[in-house]
Amino acid sequence: MNTLIRRLAAFPLVLLGVSSLVFVAIRLVPGDAITAMLGTQAGLLTPAQKAALAAYFGLDRPWIAQYWHWLRALLHGDLGISVTYGKPVLEVILQRFPLTLELALLSMAIALVIGVPAGVYAATHAERRSDLVLRIGAMIGQSTPSFVFGLVIIYVLSAGFGVLPAMGTFTPLLKDPLANLGQLILPALTLGAAFAAAVTRIARSAMLDVLSEDYVRTARSRGVPARGVIWRHALPNALIPVVTVSGIEFGYLLGGAVIVEQLFALPGLGRMVLDAILQRDYALVQGTVLFIAFNFMVVNLLVDLTYVWLDPRIRARG
Amino acid sequence: MTLLSVSDLHVGFGRDPEKSEVVHGVSFDLAAGETLALVGESGSGKSVTALSVNRLIDFGGGRVTRGTILLERQDGSQLDLVGAPEAELSRIRGAEIGMIFQEPMSSLNPVKTVGAQIGEAFRLHHGLSGRAVTSAAREALERVRIPDPVRRLGQFPHEMSGGMLQRVMIASVLACNPRLLIADEPTTALDVTIQAQIMALLAELRDETGMGMIFITHDIGLVAGIADKVMVMRDGRSVEQGALGAVLDDPQHPYTKHLLHSVPHFAHGKAVRCDGPGADGSERPAPALKVDDLTVRFNIKRTLFRPSQGNIHAVERVSFDLLPGETLGIVGESGSGKSTTARAILGLAPSSGRISATGQGLRPVQMVFQNPYASLNPRLAVEDLLAEPVLAAGHRFDADARERMHMLLDRVDLPADSLTRYPHEFSGGQRQRICIARALMLNPSVVVLDEAVSALDVSVQARVLDLLVDLQREFQLAYLFISHDMAVVERIAHRVAVVCRGEIVEMGPSAAVLSDPRHSYTRRLIAAVPNIARRRVHFDLDTSQVPSILHPAGWEPPEVRWLEVGPGHLAREEVA
Known part of the structure; x- marks a missing residue:
């Protein structure tokens, strides 16, 4: 508290x-x-x-x-007027923010759903072939620029299936959830791929550390089957670094993803702030940067609260 | 009736376990209700042997390559654990073979409550759920005599002391009434009085349940109190095994003899040194170190919403003199303020009181720490490590210093080619020799040895102690020897100071204090020290809690009265 x-x-x-x-x-x-x-x-x-x-x-x-x-x-709650839009800065930001937030959340969900199990699997099969494959995959995922992923996804879909991602005007989630999801799923996958790779790598190394801890051996000596050892005893202890990495990545995504927004023609924060800088829209740049910094701090705070929730030892120190 | 029969056990590690074998053909039998002690130093293969019995060794990269491990099951059938499938093994682990480990602090999952961890065995092996688990867990805690079990169930491991946690471990293991209990150095990480408690508890529960027990230890003194049979291991082989009396009283193998005789065992003040300053009738020299009213208090800081909770009185009015060529042993249990005293003397902790050291050296007080693995910078070669104190004192590492370095290296028995090598290339004992040489580089008059031999194996320990005695005589060093190990202190200290909760409670010549302790705390401490002469002693379980050393701001300890109970032997008066 x-x-x-x-x-x-x-x-x-x-x-x-x-x-x-x-x-x-x-x-x-x-x-x-x-x-x-x-x-x-x-x-x-x-x-x-x-x-x-x-x-x-x-x-x-x-x-x-x-x-x-x-x-x-x-x-007094006044961020000024944007010269390019002729509207209050806060209004301009809040118009763009839902998309960015949704995209960030979706990417993180994808990253965690893929990354955590992949990391756990790699750690429990350490030094075997499947581990090697996952590690190489993660390395590729982390080192490939997001526009390459995005282009590949777009190409495969359009050339292979004749489908094009819905571009143009953005449909808010509440208006038409399906159309909204259809618009966001591909950019989220693009961003989520690198994110998932980071999560996989950190989850693997954290799990490897935890699996050699004394209390894991104790759990085994008590007759806990392999599954229980991994998911109930080891994973909760390995989650802290995963939360750290996810928090940082998520924080960045909340600042907008310029390239992916550009690629999929999405009106997010990233493109807006880029335009604002090019236009010397001082008030808008200042307001957005402040807003992004604020978000980052909120995310950091949430990360710390998650630590407290995950680890009773941190609770005691708090 | 044989409960467990291990024959010709071979265990190896890594990709080619046959080649990198660490246990080479060990055999033993254990009957129900019987206790077998596995004794050996680190690397002897005793833990690997024990971990092979419940096949936990598989998870540590090991494999049983040859031999059989026959376990008599609950239903009377026999099973060879070597070939058993993992699913079968995990039904046996916990239910029929329980295991307790060395480090209670790290052996329990930090993010799960004590109750959840004890309850797990009941869920897994008895199919209990919900309330039934909680009440079974509570009963288990009562069985190991933990006060206030209901509150304890909801606590996390970090909220409990090491002794309490080891009881929790025992409770969780005994939950399913295993037929066989493997205890791997269960008391090594604990204080002696706590050790005595845990030993008492284990013996009592064994008698109550009739389980067989494999008790692993490096301390042959501990064996006498609990075992029926002893197996001494070295380099992955059993060098001697037999009934307790036969092995302890009539050892056959030289290594067993070595463990029994050349390793320090506590002898109630009969094994003390008698070469102290002034022992030969000469005049006593002026003290090399004088400490007066040394006090260290740590303020528990107030926070925005919480006023200051007061001070931790870590060291309270400690006074003593230390003569050149003399060793003062400071003994006490963890948290008693031993190490804080040492740190304060070196100026590493904020303190009040007077500390004066005299000597011709630049920095008359030097220190050797407990962990030789952590106290040497792994990136520096030995030469740089030894040059460090000279440079840190603002001097040039000149020909004189170099000469002293060569001399010291020779004196601590390290080969001359050590200078260009790095710490990881040395064994624990050799590393501690490097630390000692480093401490002597500035020609100090006082060396503070904080648990300096505690991390070493017993036979290495004995050799380092001999070295320390030799160096003391040669350089007329004054040692402040801090240890929890009474047997070691007895061997090296001329005088002993017993500390409890930050204060000295008794001080005097080693022979007097150790043979005739006057303060109740010293008595309890000495009574708890394991001893090969004491077979199967019964300890009463004591569940009293140590009072806190956290006092409100402004609190001053009451005036102390000292009783002179013998020549130079002081004990604090106790208010009944």
């Missing part, structure tokens, strides 16, 4: 640090927002008009003042 409150208290500090970093970083990129916004038409503006526009968006003031202004608005 104590730890939880301490962790929550750290949230604002981390967010402040992240926000100031991104605030400075994006302003160090050459080029200005007005030019980026208006494209070639910017050349038609007189310097006076440009200055007026900059003053309108508050871009003419010193960075510190801009930051202070932004921070004060933030405290």
Whole structure:
């Protein structure tokens, strides 16, 4: 309980640090927002008009003042207005976020469903042929870039079965679950493949460690059959590193998966933030980065809570 | 009636078990109600032999390559466990053959409650479920005399002490009334008083249930209290076996004789050294180390929602002198503050009180730690390891230092080519010699030896002790020798200080303290030390808890009164 409150208290500090970093970083990129916004038409503006526009968006003031202004608005729940969308930043983000969240969750589910049993199987068959096959598979899965997977999946489906993944407008889950799933399953598989490979590798090595522990031998000496030894005694002890790795991967996915979103034409956070950077949409970039950082911290917190749930020793220390 | 009959057992490891054999043809018989002790040092094959009996060795990469293991089943039939299929074996394990291991702390699953782990045997072998499991588990805990069993069932292993956990292990093993119990060094990781408790419990339960028992130990002294038969093992072979009395009183094999006679056994103060400073009538020198009112307290920090819980009084007002050429043994059980005292003297723990060391060396106090495997940096060659203290003291590793290094290496009996080798190329005993040489590099006047021989095999232990005595005489070293092992302390210490809960309770010449202990704690400690002379002693089970050393902030211990019970022999007055 104590730890939880301490962790929550750290949230604002981390967010402040992240926000100031991104605030400075994006302003160090050459080029200005007005030019980026208006494209070639910017050349038609007189310097006076440009200055007026900059003053309108508050871009003419010193960075510190801009930051202070932004921070004060933030405290009132206002992330500012996105210049590209002409809408409040939070609204733009929340519109994109469900897809990213769903994609991340789906990928993680795929990764765990495949990775954990594969890792356990590899560990219990260590140094045998099946283990070798799984290890090589995991290595390939982890080292292949996701767009390669995505392209292969798309190619196999379209060339082999004449099916094309539904692209274009995204269907929210609640509107039409089946259509939604149909849209997301392939990108989720693409992302899940590398994720599953990471989970397999970590689950295998954690299981190997645990299987040589004294308490596993004790369980065997008590007559627990192989299945019970592996799934009831060993696996719960091997899950902590799996949770760690899954948490980190999941956290990254919540920041959007630019390449896979691009490949499957999905309107997720990744593409949005990329566009925002290219457009010098300061408010949107700042807001999104803050949002991503916040998500990352929430995921980290969830990971830690999972540890506590998994291991009574951590509970005692908490 | 033979319960278990092992004949010509061969066990090997790895891909080619016939080639890498570690047990070469061991045979023994065990009757119901009988206890066989397997005695040997590490690597003798005693644990491998025992693990072969219930075929757990298969999971450790081993294989029985030849021989038979005949077990008489519950229904009177006989089964050769060597050829038995795994499914059959897992029905036998737990139900007919139970096993207790050395490390109770690591032998229970950390993420499962004690109740779940005891209950598992009832679920598996008796088909119980739900409430019936809980009540059976509770009865099992009562059987091993664990107080407050209902609360214990819901606890996790880390919430219990080592002694309690070993009782939990025993409870879970006895759940199914196995006909055969294999106990693999069940008390090695425990304090002597706890060891005595566990031994008493095992003997009592064996008599009650009539099970056969294989008791594995490296400590031949422990055997006398429990075994009917003894088998001494070395290098994967049985060198001698027979009835307890015959083996202990009339050993035939030289190795058995060696284990019985050249290895330290506790002798109630009869085996103490009498070469201390001033023993020959000469004037006693000035102390090399003077410790006054040494106190170490650890504050349990307050947190946002919890006020400070007070202080852990780890070491409380410890005072002693240590003369050049003298050994002061500090004995006590785990958690008594022995090691914290050592660390405080070296300035490794925050302390109050006065510590003054005199000597011509740069850093007059040096230390040797318990674990020779962990206290040498594996990436440094011996030469670098020995140069380290010199460099750390801010000096150049010059010709003089090099000369001293060669001299010390020779004095600790390490070959001259050791300098370019790395720690993993040495045995445990050799590594401890390197640690000793390293401690002597700066020419200290005091060496703190914290359980310095505890991790070594008994015969290696004896040789390292001899070396320490030689070095002490040669360099007039003062030793602060910290150990839980009374037999070892008796061999090396001129004086003994007994610590309990952070405080010295008795101190004096070894002969006096060990032969005529005055404080109740010292008496209990000495009574619990196993001894080859004591056959089948009965210990009463004691379930009392040690009081906590956590005191509220501002708490000061009451004034202590010392009684001088003999020349230089002090004992704390006890309030009844």
